[in-house]
Amino acid sequence: MIRFEHVTKRYGDGTTAVDDLSFEVAEGELVTLVGPSGCGKTTTMKMVNRLIEPTSGRILVDGEDIAEADPVTLRRRIGYVIQQVGLFPHKTVLENTSTVPHLLGWQRKKGRERAAELLDLVGLDPSVYGDRYPDQLSGGQRQRVGVARALAADPPVLLMDEPFGAVDPVVREHLQTEFLRLQSQVRKTVLFVTHDIEEAVRLGDRIAVYGSGRIEQFDTPATVLGAPATPYVADFVGADRGLKRLSVTPIEPGDLEQPPVVHLDDPLSKAAAKLAAEGARWAVVLDDAERLHGWIPAEAADGERGTVRDHARRMEAWLPVGAPLKQAFSTMLQHDAGWIAVLDEDRFLGVLTPARLHEALRRSIDADAGGIARGEVQLQTVADV
Numbered sequence: 590m591i592r593f594e595h596v597t598k599r600y601g602d603g604t605t606a607v608d609d610l611s612f613e614v615a616e617g618e619l620v621t622l623v624g625p626s627g628c629g630k631t632t633t634m635k636m637v638n639r640l641i642e643p644t645s646g647r648i649l650v651d652g653e654d655i656a657e658a659d660p661v662t663l664r665r666r667i668g669y670v671i672q673q674v675g676l677f678p679h680k681t682v683l684e685n686t687s688t689v690p691h692l693l694g695w696q697r698k699k700g701r702e703r704a705a706e707l708l709d710l711v712g713l714d715p716s717v718y719g720d721r722y723p724d725q726l727s728g729g730q731r732q733r734v735g736v737a738r739a740l741a742a743d744p745p746v747l748l749m750d751e752p753f754g755a756v757d758p759v760v761r762e763h764l765q766t767e768f769l770r771l772q773s774q775v776r777k778t779v780l781f782v783t784h785d786i787e788e789a790v791r792l793g794d795r796i797a798v799y800g801s802g803r804i805e806q807f808d809t810p811a812t813v814l815g816a817p818a819t820p821y822v823a824d825f826v827g828a829d830r831g832l833k834r835l836s837v838t839p840i841e842p843g844d845l846e847q848p849p850v851v852h853l854d855d856p857l858s859k860a861a862a863k864l865a866a867e868g869a870r871w872a873v874v875l876d877d878a879e880r881l882h883g884w885i886p887a888e889a890a891d892g893e894r895g896t897v898r899d900h901a902r903r904m905e906a907w908l909p910v911g912a913p914l915k916q917a918f919s920t921m922l923q924h925d926a927g928w929i930a931v932l933d934e935d936r937f938l939g940v941l942t943p944a945r946l947h948e949a950l951r952r953s954i955d956a957d958a959g960g961i962a963r964g965e966v967q968l969q970t971v972a973d974v
């Protein structure tokens with residue numbers, strides 16, 4: 590857990606980079622700091638591993654005032670990933686990744702095993718990449734090594750300063766997806782700096798929107814997008830925040846429609862009767878194990894002999910429950926589908942239609958209509974603990 594208590598940083602030339610900052614990152618939470626260039630994000634972050642000392646206020650990591658910690662020991666407990674990665678050029682990927690375990694005095698073998706494990710976890714096969722040197726990697730691969738290296742000694746806290754800033758947008762999105770997957774496994778307490786609101790919204794459990802040296806709003810991405818606390822935040826998150834909101838609103842079971850369901854081995858006459866009884870134009874088709882097989886249109890069942898299997902069509906457009914609405918929208922477009930199936934593991938839950946997608950978006954906006962004001966949030970986070 591990282592906690593800022595009335596932290597101010599004034600540089601020698603009189604610049605106030607951070608002004609009376611109080612907020613907290615809970616254990617296992619990922620907080621993104623987002624704001625325009627020069628608003629104090631990097632200064633905030635570097636105060637956590639004591640690369641910069643605050644002028645006043647306290648920072649606690651796991652309940653300990655870091656001003657009293659030895660900076661070198663502190664840094665070994667805190668993973669740090671930066672944009673320029675800073676890999677050692679004369680060391681291999683495996684050696685780079687095992688740097689901190691090595692410094693911590695781990696046995697060489699154990700350190701290398703751990704490094705190999707981490708490389709695997711960030712999507713780099715250690716048997717392919719382990720012996721390469723940094724200049725034999727792409728930008729995206731170097732970033733992954735940076736993340737693996739920061740995680741190698743299993744630090745509880747991770748600081749990430751624009752870690753994906755130097756790669757092109759496609760690679761960047763890929764790295765973000767992988768990092769989310771990784772974070773769901775390792776659940777570190779993460780402070781993540783970015784100037785990109787899309788990235789902040791996508792990755793953060795909560796986001797802190799910085800004005801000049803101050804937090805303008807500190808809340809979940811959905812609330813920041815749905816109920817910006819100030820005109821500044823509204824301006825920063827942009828006019829297309831409805832669209833951005835699609836990427837942070839998950840599909841919930843209550844959003845789904847329940848079309849008629851038939852099974853592969855059902856006689857067509859039974860399927861036709863069911864469709865007629867429900868006045869539906871199509872039905873979802875499941876197999877014996879209740880897994881999604883596809884769908885069947887009413888006209889294919891009407892007056893025909895045989896079983897549903899003979900006329901069922903495969904359905905490729907499906908998503909797991911909890912996937913963001915944005916993904917649902919893009920899946921609909923990709924398959925040119927008027928609906929998509931939503932599954933819980935293998936189990937069919939229902940279908941999402943464009944109308945239901947719109948309702949889900951409204952639901953999420955309404956849920957945030959009474960968004961919490963910025964002052965309350967800051968007081969709450971400090972007073973809660």
Ligand SMILES: Nc1ncnc2c1ncn2[C@@H]1O[C@H](COP(=O)(O)OP(=O)(O)OP(=O)(O)O)[C@@H](O)[C@H]1O
Pocket residue numbers: 600601602604605606624625626627628629630631632633784
């Ligand atoms: N060593 C320093 N001496 C004086 N002023 C500094 C120093 N380092 C940073 N600043 C100033 O403090 C303010 C905050 O800088 P900081 O690097 O924290 O911003 P940032 O939000 O991370 O910006 P960016 O997105 O461009 O990296 C800026 O006005 C910057 O010019």
